[in-house]
Amino acid sequence: MDPPGLPNDFMFQRLVNIANNHVKRDYNTLIDYQADCYANHAKLLADVLELQSILFRKLSRGSRKALNSAEHVVILLSAPAGYEWLVSFLTILSLGAVVSPISTEIKEAEMAELSKETNAAAIVLGSLSPLNANKLASSLECPVIAVNEWLLAQPSTPPKQFQTNPKHVLDEESAGYLLFTSGSTSRPKGVLHSRNTFTTVLSGLMSTGILSEQDTIIYTFASNLASGIVYCLYTLLAGAKIEFSAGVWSPEWMWERIREGRATVVVDQPSRYKEMADFYWNELSFRSEQEKNAYLNGLRHFRWPAVSGSQPTEAFRAGWNSIPGATHLINSYGMTEVSGITGLPPTGEDPSDKCTGYLLPGVEANLEDGELGELLVHTPNMFMGYFNRPDLTKMAFDENGFFRTGDFFERRGAKYYFHGRVNVDVINIQGRLVFAADVEAQILSLPYVQDVYVVPISQMGTAEKMVAAIIRPSVGTASNFHVTVDQLRRDLKDLGLEEYQMPVAIQLTDPDIPLPMGTGGKKGKAQAIKKYFPSEWETSLEREKA
Numbered sequence: 001m002d003p004p005g006l007p008n009d010f011m012f013q014r015l016v017n018i019a020n021n022h023v024k025r026d027y028n029t030l031i032d033y034q035a036d037c038y039a040n041h042a043k044l045l046a047d048v049l050e051l052q053s054i055l056f057r058k059l060s061r062g063s064r065k066a067l068n069s070a071e072h073v074v075i076l077l078s079a080p081a082g083y084e085w086l087v088s089f090l091t092i093l094s095l096g097a098v099v100s101p102i103s104t105e106i107k108e109a110e111m112a113e114l115s116k117e118t119n120a121a122a123i124v125l126g127s128l129s130p131l132n133a134n135k136l137a138s139s140l141e142c143p144v145i146a147v148n149e150w151l152l153a154q155p156s157t158p159p160k161q162f163q164t165n166p167k168h169v170l171d172e173e174s175a176g177y178l179l180f181t182s183g184s185t186s187r188p189k190g191v192l193h194s195r196n197t198f199t200t201v202l203s204g205l206m207s208t209g210i211l212s213e214q215d216t217i218i219y220t221f222a223s224n225l226a227s228g229i230v231y232c233l234y235t236l237l238a239g240a241k242i243e244f245s246a247g248v249w250s251p252e253w254m255w256e257r258i259r260e261g262r263a264t265v266v267v268d269q270p271s272r273y274k275e276m277a278d279f280y281w282n283e284l285s286f287r288s289e290q291e292k293n294a295y296l297n298g299l300r301h302f303r304w305p306a307v308s309g310s311q312p313t314e315a316f317r318a319g320w321n322s323i324p325g326a327t328h329l330i331n332s333y334g335m336t337e338v339s340g341i342t343g344l345p346p347t348g349e350d351p352s353d354k355c356t357g358y359l360l361p362g363v364e365a366n367l368e369d370g371e372l373g374e375l376l377v378h379t380p381n382m383f384m385g386y387f388n389r390p391d392l393t394k395m396a397f398d399e400n401g402f403f404r405t406g407d408f409f410e411r412r413g414a415k416y417y418f419h420g421r422v423n424v425d426v427i428n429i430q431g432r433l434v435f436a437a438d439v440e441a442q443i444l445s446l447p448y449v450q451d452v453y454v455v456p457i458s459q460m461g462t463a464e465k466m467v468a469a470i471i472r473p474s475v476g477t478a479s480n481f482h483v484t485v486d487q488l489r490r491d492l493k494d495l496g497l498e499e500y501q502m503p504v505a506i507q508l509t510d511p512d513i514p515l516p517m518g519t520g521g522k523k524g525k526a527q528a529i530k531k532y533f534p535s536e537w538e539t540s541l542e543r544e545k546a
């Protein structure tokens with residue numbers, strides 16, 4: 001049984017067309033700084049075909065037979081976002097298997113358990129994966145493939161002409177992607193998407209013409225995030241350049257890319273934009289006019305600064321907009337389960353931190369309480385279900401087939417405004433709603449506060465909720481510093497907060513240790529509650545199990 005070659009579908013047909021234009025060109029469209037790797041689409045597809053041959057031979061006879069029968073064949077992938085990750089991702093897809101990119105923070109024992117839960121046919125590891133291939137292989141029956149050992153040992157040479165295999169036609173409705181949720185407020189869940197989901201999303205993006213071959217995207221995402229995968233594949237299909245920044249990103253490094261005039265597109269978490277703004281005002285703004293203008297001139301090419309992973313606060317947005325000539329941050333909102341939901345184009349219109357824009361084409365939405373409440377959506381790109389969890393899949397939808405996002409929104413006219421997660425960011429105090437972000441903004445304005453998470457905790461012996469705050473004091477605060485709840489409440493009263501909005505309990509953290517963060521720049525409130533209010537965590541965990 002021979003490897004199938006490149007499938008005859010939308011994505012690979014497009015890649016073949018671009019690669020054939022790159023065969024004889026000394027032209028790099030893919031740069032991986034951490035791996036010191038430079039390639040173009042032709043080299044990429046040549047490596048995909050090489051790795052496909054290796055991976056296909058490594059699969060068990062049963063797995064190869066299942067691929068031919070269009071059954072679910074899951075292959076796990078652990079690698080930081082970069083060239084090896086991209087080769088591996090496309091290789092798994094080209095076989096007709098279900099590709100499941102896993103967080104690089106996972107440990108060997110967790111990966112072994114996940115392999116058993118998903119009945120993985122193989123595990124593919126990049127050279128920069130923290131997992132040890134030999135150690136992992138010793139505890140599993142499925143093969144573990146270290147990508148770099150094969151690609152370095154057998155360098156590929158692009159053929160004179162690439163082509164798809166007309167007989168290798170995959171069912172677009174079959175499963176193609178197994179992506180895990182961030183787990184920012186609950187346990188991560190495996191989200192199963194059909195191949196058609198990504199085909200629809202990518203073809204829709206291609207039709208917008210946002211990107212062209214003249215663009216360069218600085219790719220900053222973790223390798224397991226759905227939004228990052230979409231942006232990467234879209235850039236690839238547009239023939240634009242991708243510069244992978246894993247392992248090398250810093251605000252100084254990013255500003256150098258901007259100064260060179262190469263970076264035109266970035267999609268990143270809000271905190272990165274704040275770091276860049278701080279670096280400009282603390283470093284670049286003090287340099288000579290000529291040197292400073294070199295950076296600002298480069299910034300004029302930076303036409304698509306988009307936010308993903310979490311919503312930017314007003315302070316983050318103001319910091320970025322204070323840079324002369326900076327393009328307004330582009331906000332959007334989506335979920336792993338249903339893809340994009342809302343978006344706000346870069347027109348400068350209503351750039352507030354809570355506005356995520358208008359519904360995207362084909363998206364239907366309801367709010368449980370009319371104009372305010374949990375957002376329920378139906379999109380053209382709904383997921384197939386949670387992997388091996390039909391119970392959770394059923395609970396995720398209302399009686400009309402709308403997906404429960406778990407996010408609290410407000411609708412004003414045709415625009416949608418995000419207020420946070422229902423279970424940790426919106427606190428019902430005797431019928432009055434407290435939005436954690438509003439309280440956090442006021443607490444952050446206090447001179448002794450560096451960072452804060454406002455969270456709900458239970459009133460002793462009742463189901464009633466109370467407001468609590470986990471405060472990271474400002475750096476340089478005396479070691480014996482201690483703020484009381486009464487002092488905090490007095491300060492917040494002076495700032496205009498109502499009594500019901502004020503925290504009734506606080507926990508102070510180490511000023512030198514950041515508050516927990518989730519993937520994609522999301523606040524790690526679940527981890528923070530677990531650490532600083534453990535009894536509340538145990539209660540919520542029991543509810544989740546039920």
